[in-house]
Amino acid sequence: MYDLLTVLMNYFIIVLMYDLLTVLMNYFITVLMYDLLTVLMYDLLIA
Incomplete structure (x- = not known):
């Protein structure tokens, strides 16, 4: 029982x-x- 409980x-x-x-x-x-998406959107907005 003890072993089972431990397992x-x-x-x-x-x-x-x-x-x-x-x-x-x-x-x-x-x-x-x-x-990553935020950086891509930021780059697109800047460009």
Whole structure:
């Protein structure tokens, strides 16, 4: 029972960390795309 509980806890921690990493990656990708789009629009407006 103790071993099973430990395995479940480790599994949940890994899943939570993975979800957090995925959210952070999506956030960074969105921010980078937004910055790139802003720079492109700015260049187009200046030109």
